[in-house]
Amino acid sequence: MRDTDPGPRTWLVVGDKGGDNAQVATIADQLPWRYETRFVAMRPRYVKGKPWVRPSLHHLDLEASDALEPPWPELIITVGRRPSLVALWIQREAQEQTGRRPRIVFIGKPSARVGRFDLVVASSEVLLPAVPNVELLSLPLMRLDEGRVQQGVAEWAERFATLPRPLIGFLVGGPTNPFRYNRNMARRLSGLARQVARDGGTPYLSTSRRTPERFTRWLAEGFPEAGKIYRWMPDASDNPYSALLGSADGLIVTGDSISMAVEVARLGKPLGILMPGYSPVGHVDRLRRWATRWLMVERPALGRTLYRARLLGVTRDYDGFYQSLIREGRAAWAGTKLPMPGRPAALEVERVIVRIRELVNA
Known part of the structure; x- marks a missing residue:
């Protein structure tokens, strides 16, 4: 099907985290059209350090990264804080140069505001506002080897x-x-x-x-x-x-x-x-996560309003997960009776492909 369906020009923008990249690959392998991968390497200070959230390449080792140049993609699939800043930079450059704005699909917990992306795909441990461009899955898109x-x-x-x-x-x-x-x-x-x-x-x-x-x-x-x-x-x-x-x-x-x-x-x-x-600070942080869960899950309209007002952020919900x-x-x-062996948890990648198709056909 990839031979007959050219689809949108698609780039996978990925970094050096194998687990993150595997989630992108899980989606890309199910796309009915071809895609290209753009690997981006970090400057030493940003391998662990967190760059500011903005469309930028300032955190990249450009010599060790794949070339980021026209023809620009129509669809970008990315994951993680550092590659997502590159995706936002590509989107800005493409729009300025061609007048066409590439769509961005982000996988996981976004550091940028949810509205910066056309689709955010996350699993249930990530507490996100109830907005149309968010697709929540039961488990992360991690394919077992x-x-x-x-x-x-x-x-x-x-x-x-x-x-x-x-x-x-x-x-x-x-x-x-x-x-x-x-x-x-x-x-x-x-x-x-x-x-x-x-x-x-x-x-x-x-x-x-x-x-x-x-x-x-x-x-x-x-x-x-x-x-x-x-x-x-x-x-x-x-x-x-x-x-x-x-x-x-x-x-x-x-x-x-x-x-x-x-x-x-x-x-x-x-x-x-x-x-x-x-830790003592961790107990306070746990309370923050609990409050975020209550607002995002139990009171989604209020949670959405507070998020849009920048009074509530995205976080991981370990307990809820x-x-x-x-x-x-x-x-x-642990310490209670373990459940009996059950049916292996299935990947929910089909739902994601449907959302991506809707996005590119809109």
Whole structure:
């Protein structure tokens, strides 16, 4: 169909974040027309630093980025704060030079105002105003790499075969606003692992890039002898993460990592959520998120008015997201009975393609 339907000239404007880019690719692969990718690299100070929200290329390493020049696109699909500023710059340049304004589809939590984009596609953890150019999905458009999981299962089959069942994987993230990883969090994780061991099973814990080494040491102090702890290392060849996704009888994920929870949900595996603790400032931030959820979800007209008046912003709703997974029977709070294996959570990309078609045909 791509050979017969030229469609609008489409650019995917993406940066260096693989997870973000994968969501754009999930949409692009379902488009019935061709597209081109424009990779943009950041100047060192903006790899982690946040540039001002405005149409601009000031944060780019232009020599390391793909060329941004005419012929300009008619449709731009982008994701993330830094690439979205580039998309807005392209839109402005194209309109000034040609008189035609490219449409922008933004994926995820926007840093710019929602109205700057023609379509915003986000999942339920992002609290957005109820406006026509917002499309809310149940889960992020993260496609599970089933080949990677199957490869992990095969590589770890012999090592897992000798472990007492049930095999419960513990997937650990790291501190991020508003959460903190302290000794109490380590004790809670270790306590859950000891319960698995007391029941005759094997707790197998895998840390991640964001897990502080000090926190891993605290975990080891109270972890049962029957359990296993994998300490994350860059470029390690023996990381059990994918194998646990495919082989574990259940998985417990720390609530700071929505992406890990989504991967488990995509497999339909029994999923437990352990929410980290909050710092004093984090408790205030949690209250802010709760108030935003109440306004955006329970009082959408008021929330929309406050957003337009710039008295209310967009934020992530961790609690609400996990509560929705629990209501759907896809998860339970860690320490309670895990749900039975269920139907893998489907991608909702078809809805997005319909909205994009409506946008380009308008």
